[in-house]
Amino acid sequence: MSSPVPALTSHFADAFPELSAPSRAWQTPEPRLLHLNAALATELGLDEDWLRSADGVRFLTGEAPGPDARPVAQGYAGHQFGGYSPRLGDGRALLLGELTAPGAGRADDADAARDVAGATSTPDLTALRDLHLKGSGLTPFSREGSDGLAAVGPMLRELVVSEALHALGIPTTRALAVVATGRTVRRQRPLPGAVLARIADSHLRVGTFQYAAALVEGGHAPEDLVPRLVAESLARHHADRVDADVPALALLEAVVAAQADLTARWMLVGFVHGVMNTDNVTISGQSIDFGPCAFLDAFDPRAVFSSIDRQGRYAYGAQPQIALWNLNRLAEALLPHLAADPNDAVAAATAALEGFAPAFDAAWQSGLAAKLGVPRTRASDDVAARLLGLLAEARADWTTFWTDLADVVPGPSPTPGTPAGLPDSAGVRAWREDWLALAPDPERMRAVNPRHIPRNRPLQEALDAAEGGDLAPVERILAAVRDPFTPRPDAVDLALPSGADERPFVTFCGT
Incomplete structure (x- = not known):
């Protein structure tokens, strides 16, 4: 009988010692599984029941990655808000190793990837998936003043937002699990600590190349x-x-x-x-x-949510x-x-x-045409451009507008009226007439315009509740954003805009 412990390779650590440093996850006082992404575990061929066990949870925190694992912190540089930092790296993160996804990669891609290494015995690199931790403790790349830790709220935020993007067909890294550590993290106030286990096709970044190029230029790495x-x-x-x-x-x-x-x-x-x-x-x-990160409420090209x-x-x-x-x-x-x-x-x-x-x-234009329910043409580009101007002027809610717009054409005869969020003006009526002349397909619209997104305020309220020990609000939002096109009576707040009289929403880095 095969062991339930996932077999991790050390591909990156072996191939790029110049870009990694051996490191170990910190021990957690009282690890407790907050959420396991069961669907993702199944996709990866992992034993869900074992991951929920005490041994499985210690695997997810990096404390027991298996005898053959060689965890490393990865090195990279980066321009942060335009300012260059020559040495960043995983200051609170850890690459435990790589999993091999069952059936991942196309056959021709696999052959090409093997040929790169010049040997048919080389694993299919397109099938590798990084298992990476956040909040697992200090590493050789930790900056001065860092504690290497993470809090429950930001790690659950990454879980919810990445699952929302995945359900919308947007390429994204994904959270496999969030585990509470039983450790208090000091930020603006004391917060409960957590570790996120993340899956990615890799963690190679633009900053990885910046770091590698600088190492070579400085004579600290081989030219190859x-x-x-x-x-x-x-x-x-x-x-x-x-x-x-x-x-x-x-x-x-x-x-x-x-x-x-x-x-x-x-x-x-x-x-x-x-x-x-x-x-x-x-x-x-x-x-x-x-x-x-955040999602638009009122459409505004200048919208910023980050506090920094x-x-x-x-x-x-x-x-x-x-x-x-x-x-x-x-x-x-x-x-x-x-x-x-x-x-x-x-x-x-x-x-x-x-x-x-x-x-x-x-x-962008093809996507807008799909949201409008029409094929992309010069006429659809013009209709989309005019619409964006109308939406910005009216500060219409981005998500609600599109879902309601499909109801303007529920059948052979369009329903009279002004699209939701726009005023009853001559310009809007003219736009509506030109759009309907393109014969939009409401079913096509409903297939691409989500009803549910992680609305900023409900999500923050759910994260606050989770910090206090109540995970039910986060689980409710997760269920909705994983099925974003289906109406749900328990997710009305995720389908409606925030009140116009509320203060602008602000997000924080969480580090």
């Missing part, structure tokens, strides 16, 4: 470090490009396309990441790190331009590997980066 990192990234995430003549250029182009698509997907559901530093931009194209984003650097409408800014930093790290001649390298990088705008525009 960045090319090896390029090969790893292609094999794990963009295996259809591993045979490219210029691998670094192929990787840059792939990440540009992935991030353009991801940013558009965020904005289509009103998601504001809140801290788009280069260390939070993945090479895989997955969403990662959900500290001061006082200049609006990461505002809702600024996300495409900051995504491209971050990609420029990746291009800089890859520049010596794009071409032998520096001028040619700059030209190649520029051409790759110029692909962001049309890729984002295609994803």
Whole structure:
């Protein structure tokens, strides 16, 4: 009989000792499972019952990762709010190792990934999934003054928001479990501590390349470090490009396309990441790190929720331009590997980066057309552009507007009236007439416009309750956002906007 203890590989630790440091999770005084993502555990081929056991919970906190595990803290750099930090890394996090997802990856991708290493015995890198912890204690990368810990509220926030994005079809890292530690964490006030177990296709970031390039430039790492990192990234995430003549250029182009698509997907559901530093931009194209994130209520391109984003650097409408800014930093790290001649390298990088705008525009406009229930055409682009202006002027609720709009065309004969959230004006009536002339499909609209999102205030109230020991409100929200298109009588507050007289909602990093 096979052991229920998951077999973790040490692929990253073995391949990139220059970018990792051995570390161990701290012991937890009284570990208690707050939530296990049973569906994700099943996808990964893990034994759900064992994970709920005392031994399983100690595995999820990193205290008992198995005899063959080699946990490491990963090193990376990053531009944080525009300021460069040359050495960040996992200061309160730990890569326990990699799981192999059953049936993950396409056969052609698997063959390509194996060929990168030049041996058919090499594992399928597209099937690897990082098991990564947050709040597991200090590491060699911890900054001065850090305690390496995390609190219950922010870890449950990451669980809820990542599950919401996943249910909406948006690439994202996912929470496997949240475990209370029994330890008190000191922030602005004492908080109950927790550890998050997170699953990701990898934790390779733009900041990883920045760190690797700086190590090589400073003579602290071999010159083949960045090319090896390029090969790893292609094999794990963009295996259809591993045979490219210029691998670094192929990787840059792939990440540009992935991030353009991801940013558009965020904005289509009103998601504001809140801290788009280069260390939070993945090479895989997955969403990662959900500290001061939030969802739009009133539509406003300038909307900012983070308490530390006082200049609006990461505002809702600024996300495409900051995504491209971050990609420029990746291009800089890859520049010596794009071409032998520096001028040619700059030209190649520029051409790759110029692909962001049309890729984002295609994803954004196609997504808006789908939300409007029509095929994308020049006419739909015009209707969408006019609508965005009307929504901003009226400060209409982003989520409610779209779900209610489908009810304007419930059958062969459109229902008279003004779309929800917009005034009864000549401009709105003209827009409505032009939109209906495109013959929108209400069922198509209902399939892409969520009824339930993690509304900011109800989610915060649920997290506050969880800190006091009551998990029922978080579980209620989780159930709703995991099934975002189905009406639920117990989730009315997740389908309605906040009151207009309430103060602006503010989120905090939680670290």
